[in-house]
Amino acid sequence: MGADAVRTTRWLVLLDRIQRWRGESAPARSDRYLLATLEEAFAEPGCPLCRLLAHKERRSLEALLWEQVNDPLTAERIARARGFCWEHTWALVPAGAAVHSHLGVAIVVERVLRQAFQAWSTGALARWWTPQEPCPICVWLADAEVTLLEATAALLRRDPTFLTARPGLLCRPHATALAASRAGVSLAEWEERAARELPGWSYRERLAHEVGRCPWFLPYPGVVPETCPACLAEPPRPGRLWAWLGEAFDRSAQMPARWAVACLGHALADGRSPAVDDLAALVGDLAAFVRAADYRFRGQLTEEQRASWLRALARLVGTVPAVGVHERVQTVAVLGFDRLAVDDRSVR
Numbered sequence: 001m002g003a004d005a006v007r008t009t010r011w012l013v014l015l016d017r018i019q020r021w022r023g024e025s026a027p028a029r030s031d032r033y034l035l036a037t038l039e040e041a042f043a044e045p046g047c048p049l050c051r052l053l054a055h056k057e058r059r060s061l062e063a064l065l066w067e068q069v070n071d072p073l074t075a076e077r078i079a080r081a082r083g084f085c086w087e088h089t090w091a092l093v094p095a096g097a098a099v100h101s102h103l104g105v106a107i108v109v110e111r112v113l114r115q116a117f118q119a120w121s122t123g124a125l126a127r128w129w130t131p132q133e134p135c136p137i138c139v140w141l142a143d144a145e146v147t148l149l150e151a152t153a154a155l156l157r158r159d160p161t162f163l164t165a166r167p168g169l170l171c172r173p174h175a176t177a178l179a180a181s182r183a184g185v186s187l188a189e190w191e192e193r194a195a196r197e198l199p200g201w202s203y204r205e206r207l208a209h210e211v212g213r214c215p216w217f218l219p220y221p222g223v224v225p226e227t228c229p230a231c232l233a234e235p236p237r238p239g240r241l242w243a244w245l246g247e248a249f250d251r252s253a254q255m256p257a258r259w260a261v262a263c264l265g266h267a268l269a270d271g272r273s274p275a276v277d278d279l280a281a282l283v284g285d286l287a288a289f290v291r292a293a294d295y296r297f298r299g300q301l302t303e304e305q306r307a308s309w310l311r312a313l314a315r316l317v318g319t320v321p322a323v324g325v326h327e328r329v330q331t332v333a334v335l336g337f338d339r340l341a342v343d344d345r346s347v348r
């Protein structure tokens with residue numbers, strides 16, 4: 001299946017769910033537990049949907065690292081997706097910390113990088129660089145987002161004050177998605193309330209309101225040990241991830257990375273001679289990192305080996321969402337609604 005086919009499949013799945021949701025005139029079938037959870041989420045400031053999605057994203061990634069690293073079906077799915085999208089590749093950093101081990105992260109990325117290396121060394125990397133499936137975490141989240149929007153529409157039909165008179169306030173992407181649906185949501189009062197409260201919001205609160213939740217982890221230059229120079233030179237683009245990355249780029253000059261190596265996407269795009277040796281060395285460092293977790297291991301890891309799992313993330317998807325295997329075929333890493341109902345908007 002080619003990139004277009006992947007994109008089409010993903011679109012069909014999302015469109016089917018969205019059309020079903022939009023076409024539903026009967027009361028939504030949202031269950032009571034979900035409605036109660038949602039009501040509770042509206043009792044806190046910020047977008048309740050963004051908060052619940054962030055929670056789901058974290059649980060999914062932690063479960064994956066905790067329980068599914070050695071599950072053959074999960075491994076196969078990750079292999080077919082060529083890893084994860086940019087956002088979820090970097091989210092492995094805090095997810096690994098949350099389960100008290102980056103060994104799981106190293107095992108997952110070592111497999112993907114080893115495949116890339118094998119493809120590269122046989123001249124088949126361009127073919128390998130086409131995912132056969134979307135990012136699995138994105139698929140789970142897209143499904144959860146539609147379910148949450150259905151439930152929110154049901155909640156608003158029952159009690160319209162949830163749109164304007166609760167501590168929680170839907171962000172612009174989620175409010176716009178509801179307005180674009182047949183939920184019959186008018187945004188005038190929502191806009192009024194946001195305009196009233198906006199002067200009291202911090203920069204981050206405004207950004208979250210305009211573009212949606214902050215990614216769980218952002219690989220700011222200098223925070224990760226390896227950075228692709230071409231990634232740093234990429235001009236900012238519209239969209240949630242770039243909006244949140246924004247300020248990091250102003251600081252890139254003062255915060256050099258320990259290692260400057262082209263990410264796979266840029267190396268491929270530039271058509272430079274493939275740095276097979278570099279990639280082989282990184283795969284070797286990662287394998288050493290994984291082996292060192294064995295209790296029988298005696299010896300010391302080099303600095304390169306200790307940082308190998310972080311370097312592997314940078315190598316696979318780059319430090320900006322531009323040329324990763326999933327980013328080059330779609331402009332927004334997460335969720336069909338951003339693309340369907342909301343224009344990319346710049347907040348700065």
Ligand SMILES: [Zn+2]
Nearest residue numbers: 047050171174
């Ligand atoms: Zn939101």
Ligand SMILES: [Zn+2]
Nearest residue numbers: 085088135138
């Ligand atoms: Zn993803």
Ligand SMILES: [Zn+2]
Nearest residue numbers: 228231263266
């Ligand atoms: Zn790059």
